Amino acid sequence: MKKVNLWKTLFLSALAVAAFTGCSDDDPDDGGGMPSITVNGAESARVAVGLDGGKTEAVTIESSGDWTITFEGSDTDDCVAVPATGGKGSTSVYFELGSRSAERTITAKVVTYGTIAGLSVPVPASVTITILQNSDGTTELQTNVKQVRDALSFDGSAVSASTVITGIVVSDYVGNNINNHQIMIADNSTEAGAGMLIRFKGYVGSKDTDYNLTKGMLISLDLQGGIAQRYNDIQYQVDFTSATKDPDITIKDAGDNTPAPITVNDVADLVNYQSQYVQLYSQPIESIRGEKYYNVSSGYANQTFQTKNGSTFALSFMSFTSSWAKDVTIPSNAGYIKGCVSFNYQTPTLSPRNADDLTGMTESLFDIEASETTIKDIAEGSYKLSDVTIVGVHQKGVMFAQEVSGTVYYVLGFNNGWTTQTSNPYINSVGKLADVEGTSEDRYGLYQFSTFEVTTGSDSSLKLPTPETFDATAIEAYTKAPAYKYVKLSGVLHIEKGSSYNTYTITVAGSSVQNITFAYGLDDMFSGVSDGDVVDATGFALGYDSSSSKLNIMLTEIAKNTSTAAVTITTTPTTFSADGATQDIAFTVANAGSNKTYAKIEGTGFSVPSGEVTSPVKVTAEANSGEAREAKLTIYVAASENGAAVAEASVTLKQSAKATGDEGVAYTWTLATGVFETTAGVAENCGTPAMNWNYPDATYIGWDTQNGKGVQIGSSKKPAGSYTLTTSDYTGSVVKIVVNAAIASGGDGKLTVKVGGTQIGETQTLVLESTDYTFTALSPVSGDISIELTNTTKAMYIKSIAINPEE
Numbered sequence: 001m002k003k004v005n006l007w008k009t010l011f012l013s014a015l016a017v018a019a020f021t022g023c024s025d026d027d028p029d030d031g032g033g034m035p036s037i038t039v040n041g042a043e044s045a046r047v048a049v050g051l052d053g054g055k056t057e058a059v060t061i062e063s064s065g066d067w068t069i070t071f072e073g074s075d076t077d078d079c080v081a082v083p084a085t086g087g088k089g090s091t092s093v094y095f096e097l098g099s100r101s102a103e104r105t106i107t108a109k110v111v112t113y114g115t116i117a118g119l120s121v122p123v124p125a126s127v128t129i130t131i132l133q134n135s136d137g138t139t140e141l142q143t144n145v146k147q148v149r150d151a152l153s154f155d156g157s158a159v160s161a162s163t164v165i166t167g168i169v170v171s172d173y174v175g176n177n178i179n180n181h182q183i184m185i186a187d188n189s190t191e192a193g194a195g196m197l198i199r200f201k202g203y204v205g206s207k208d209t210d211y212n213l214t215k216g217m218l219i220s221l222d223l224q225g226g227i228a229q230r231y232n233d234i235q236y237q238v239d240f241t242s243a244t245k246d247p248d249i250t251i252k253d254a255g256d257n258t259p260a261p262i263t264v265n266d267v268a269d270l271v272n273y274q275s276q277y278v279q280l281y282s283q284p285i286e287s288i289r290g291e292k293y294y295n296v297s298s299g300y301a302n303q304t305f306q307t308k309n310g311s312t313f314a315l316s317f318m319s320f321t322s323s324w325a326k327d328v329t330i331p332s333n334a335g336y337i338k339g340c341v342s343f344n345y346q347t348p349t350l351s352p353r354n355a356d357d358l359t360g361m362t363e364s365l366f367d368i369e370a371s372e373t374t375i376k377d378i379a380e381g382s383y384k385l386s387d388v389t390i391v392g393v394h395q396k397g398v399m400f401a402q403e404v405s406g407t408v409y410y411v412l413g414f415n416n417g418w419t420t421q422t423s424n425p426y427i428n429s430v431g432k433l434a435d436v437e438g439t440s441e442d443r444y445g446l447y448q449f450s451t452f453e454v455t456t457g458s459d460s461s462l463k464l465p466t467p468e469t470f471d472a473t474a475i476e477a478y479t480k481a482p483a484y485k486y487v488k489l490s491g492v493l494h495i496e497k498g499s500s501y502n503t504y505t506i507t508v509a510g511s512s513v514q515n516i517t518f519a520y521g522l523d524d525m526f527s528g529v530s531d532g533d534v535v536d537a538t539g540f541a542l543g544y545d546s547s548s549s550k551l552n553i554m555l556t557e558i559a560k561n562t563s564t565a566a567v568t569i570t571t572t573p574t575t576f577s578a579d580g581a582t583q584d585i586a587f588t589v590a591n592a593g594s595n596k597t598y599a600k601i602e603g604t605g606f607s608v609p610s611g612e613v614t615s616p617v618k619v620t621a622e623a624n625s626g627e628a629r630e631a632k633l634t635i636y637v638a639a640s641e642n643g644a645a646v647a648e649a650s651v652t653l654k655q656s657a658k659a660t661g662d663e664g665v666a667y668t669w670t671l672a673t674g675v676f677e678t679t680a681g682v683a684e685n686c687g688t689p690a691m692n693w694n695y696p697d698a699t700y701i702g703w704d705t706q707n708g709k710g711v712q713i714g715s716s717k718k719p720a721g722s723y724t725l726t727t728s729d730y731t732g733s734v735v736k737i738v739v740n741a742a743i744a745s746g747g748d749g750k751l752t753v754k755v756g757g758t759q760i761g762e763t764q765t766l767v768l769e770s771t772d773y774t775f776t777a778l779s780p781v782s783g784d785i786s787i788e789l790t791n792t793t794k795a796m797y798i799k800s801i802a803i804n805p806e807e
Contacts, residue, residue, distance in 0.1 A: 035114030035125035037063040044128040044255045050137035053099040058092045067112040079106050095131050105252040106131040130253045141218055141257055143167045143187040146194035149236055152228045163223040168257050170277040171340055172215040173204045175354035176320035179680045179697055180204055183213055184275040184340050190262045195275030197237040200246045216256030221247040232722050233546055234346045235274055241726055242784040261338045267311035268380045270348035274341045282307050283334035283365050293317055294325035299678040299700050310368045310382025310439045316349040319679050324355050336360035345721030370437055375402040375409040378440050378447050385436040389460040392540055392556045393424040395520035399540050399554055400436060408465055410484035413449040421501060422523050433457040445482055446543045467538050472510035482544040492568045495531040507568050519552035534561040534590045548748050548792055565591045565637050565647035575761060575776035576621035576655040584616035587635045595637045595646055603631025606653050621655045628657040628778030657779040664732025667803040671710050673703040691729035709742045709770045710799030724788040730803060733780035739787055740799040742770045747794035756783020770799055
């Protein structure tokens with residue numbers, strides 16, 4: 001039901017009637033005329049008293065007529081206003097409270113009335129007084145966001161114990177600056193790390209069924225039952241989407257207590273102020289000046305601003321902000337821009353709450369100031385480097401090195417406009433000195449030049465250190481502490497030839513990182529090696545992307561290794577059904593010499609042929625009448641069966657438990673166009689039997705009409721990063737889920753399925769064609785179902801979902 005403001009209706013009606021009445025210069029002294037009232041000269045005030053009770057300090061009420069104080073809430077019996085009524089003029093008022101063992105907040109509303117000339121319709125005016133009773137007897141806002149955030153683990157588990165958080169709502173649902181299922185709350189502090197994102201099942205808004213949490217409210221809620229996680233491995237969030245219900249929310253102060261914006265001087269510090277209200281001195285980049293802040297037809301509009309040192313950040317406007325942002329022009333000025341710190345995947349952005357946050361851009365544009373520095377001291381910004389050495393190139397980048405106090409440091413210059421895989425503008429300048437000037441940005445935790453100019457000079461005398469051996473142990477350590485590093489590694493080379501682009505990867509024996517890529521490899525560098533060769537390679541490690549488990553290497557040298565044996569298992573086994581089954585597991589062997597290839601199983605319930613084997617090897621799981629089980633398959637090269645292996649590779653085999661009889665019914669859903677929007681919501685009555693699915697915000701939502709891949713999520717210019725569908729509607733245990741999904745050409749999407757918070761099956765790497773991906777639980781599981789697609793580039797697609805499909 002739509003809520004109607006009675007007084008607003010009466011007021012507007014009265015104005016319409018008053019338009020036909022005469023005007024008078026008289027100012028009656030009997031309470032007539034439009035009403036006005038203030039408390040301490042403002043619309044609201046705050047007073048306090050200790051837990052022992054007693055009198056508060058006095059406030060001054062200034063009113064145009066008679067007024068009355070009323071209290072809101074239930075715990076107000078022993079709260080007395082002295083006086084509780086008054087008349088025109090100035091009145092001093094205090095409050096007496098009884099003792100309490102716990103803190104409480106009482107809201108007092110002071111109302112006066114007036115009339116419109118010529119009419120007898122009463123018109124109200126009011127102010128609010130917040131009465132705080134706490135241990136310190138202070139009117140200072142008592143919050144604990146940082147304390148709670150520091151105490152929680154954010155490991156993806158539900159908050160098990162009662163954990164009451166109190167904070168100020170700094171987001172604004174009126175301006176729609178974040179998703180309407182979410183709020184950002186923060187401490188009344190300039191300290192970093194004092195903000196948190198909270199996501200509800202229900203909506204934050206002003207409807208009868210919404211949580212009316214306006215900006216500046218002081219609220220408390222218990223986080224118990226919510227999932228504490230680092231969304232996209234970076235944003236601190238407690239999510240109640242999969243909880244039984246949303247928490248009860250106590251509004252401790254309904255006034256606007258928004259803290260003053262925190263001034264952030266370094267773009268790199270934004271991540272430390274996530275979900276807090278900040279301001280940055282900046283200006284829009286030249287290409288967007290004169291545009292509207294919201295200048296797209298749907299989805300997100302991200303506008304790039306830069307600071308004085310050339311660092312850039314994005315202002316992010318979601319589709320609902322178009323109600324106001326589409327009418328505001330980006331000025332050709334500089335100044336302070338305000339907003340809440342949010343994220344586009346793992347990159348911090350600023351989300352202005354409303355048009356007022358944009359009004360600080362009133363000063364003249366500034367010139368970018370490039371700082372003279374060394375590679376060792378580069379951060380985000382505009383920098384000049386002198387006498388660095390070009391030590392490597394790939395299709396889209398140049399590696400620069402510089403020795404500082406005996407240590408060699410590295411930084412990458414990346415130019416996405418270099419699109420030819422057979423050349424690089426500086427391929428003949430490797431080993432030369434150079435001066436570099438450009439803008440550096442954070443990319444997966446490492447700084448790189450995103451725009452830059454290079455002036456080459458004479459030959460360099462720099463000597464690179466001995467490359468670090470990148471074996472399985474070293475690679476595992478690197479994923480936890482990525483850095484630019486000069487490395488050497490050995491493994492099996494894989495070459496995937498495409499119509500316009502070739503991909504070069506390497507498998508290192510024993511490494512859990514399966515995606516080690518020679519990034520933007522120049523074709524000529526691989527002229528002496530072939531797919532499946534064992535190779536020795538040298539180059540520069542360029543960082544690790546945890547979202548796609550990808551490690552990039554800039555190749556400088558590669559040679560075929562003809563002496564070291566290697567085994568690579570190229571098939572990832574799926575979970576065997578409890579009824580028993582056989583799977584073909586493919587593998588490759590290189591440099592076996594006079595040795596032979598064998599297979600063996602460690603564990604029970606599985607078997608492989610004895611004697612010498614060739615690819616693919618048949619792995620058979622016998623029927624399983626007990627619990628879920630696992631075993632290890634090893635393909636090895638040795639002089640004889642069960643002899644000492646000169647090379648081997650292993651993979652885990654899994655078989656599900658026997659069905660328990662409480663499995664849920666078969667469910668199927670083939671998605672249709674229009675089922676999702678770019679703004680988070682609920683897809684209702686989907687599939688057979690009908691279920692509701694929650695879907696998140698998206699950078700872009702479309703429909704694949706050419707290849708029949710279904711719903712398109714994200715695009716080449718705006719990859720989704722992460723997109724998770726969830727449902728709580730499925731009843732009964734889950735044994736198997738089949739999802740049909742795909743990626744766009746050049747994409748790197750992955751698919752993960754969880755039931756009741758537990759992952760079932762392995763995370764799958766998506767391919768170009770629409771493919772059914774099967775996820776089998778080791779034992780029947782139940783609970784909320786989540787289907788998560790992740791990527792860093794291009795679009796992803798989802799076509800259908802089946803739960804416990806009929807065989």
